[in-house]
Amino acid sequence: MPECIFCRIVRGTQASTKIFEDDNMIAFLDFKPITKGHILIIPKKHTELLTELEDNLAGGMIVLAKKIGKALRKSKLNCHAVNYIMSDGAEAGQRIFHVHMHVIPRYRGDGFGLRMPERDEDEEDEKKLERTAAKIRKVFER
Template sequence: MSDCVFCAIVAGTAPASIVLDEPDVLAFMDIRPFTPGHLLVIPKRHASGLAHLDPQDGARVFDAGRRIATALRASSLPIEGVNLFLADGVAAGQEVFHVHLHVVPRRRGDGFGLRAVPRTPNRTVLDGTAETIRAALSVGSD
C-alpha cells in the first residue's frame, strides 16, 4: 500500500483539495479534471478494486457521491448534470488502484462522455448473458 497515492492523501502526507472529510469517506478535487468541479470520492479504508471493497464502505462512497452531486447542482458552478463513474480494473480504465468514484459535473458540449457505439443483441443473447451473470451471482453468494 505504500505506493497508493490515495492512501497518502487519507494519511495527510500528500496534498489534496478536500471537499468532504468524514470518518470513513474522503472527497477531494481531481488533479486532472475532465470538467470544472470534477472530484473523487474514496473510502478511507484501502480497497484496490470492487471485489475487495467492504459493502458498507461502498454504500458510504456512493451516498457521499450522491450528496456531492446534489450540492454541485445547487452551487453557483455552471452545471447542467452530473455523471458518477467508477472504473474497476485496467480494461475499464482504472489507473489508481484504490477504489474511487468520479463525480463529474456536466454541461452540454463539454466533450466528456462515453463514445462507444451500443450494440443491439437479440433477446436470446440477452437471456444467455443474464443467465451467465445470475450463475456467477449465486456462486459469489455462497
C-alpha cells in the same frame, strides 16, 4: 512497493483540496479535472476494486456522491448535470488501484462524453441474451 497516491492523501503526506472528510471517506478535487469541479470520492481503507469493498463503504460512497451532486448543482459553478463514474479493473480504464468514484459536473457544450463501440448485433438475439444472463445468474451471490 510505494504507497498508492490515494493512501498518501488519506495519510496527509500528499496534499489535496478536500471537499469532505469523515472516518471512512474523503472527497477531493481531481488534480487534472475533466471539467471544473471534478471530484473524486475514495474510501480511506485501501481496497483495489469496488467488488472487494465492504458493503457499508460501497453504500457510503453512493450516499456521499448524491450529497456532492446536490452541492455541485446548488453551487455557483452553474453545472447542469453530473456524471458518476467508477472504473473497476484495468480493462475498464482504472489507473489507480484504490477504489474511487469520479463525480464530474457537466456543463452544456463541455465536450466530455463516453465513447460507445459498435454494438454487437449478434448478441441481441433473445436466446443469446438468455444464455448470457444464465452465466451471470449462476454465480450471482445475494
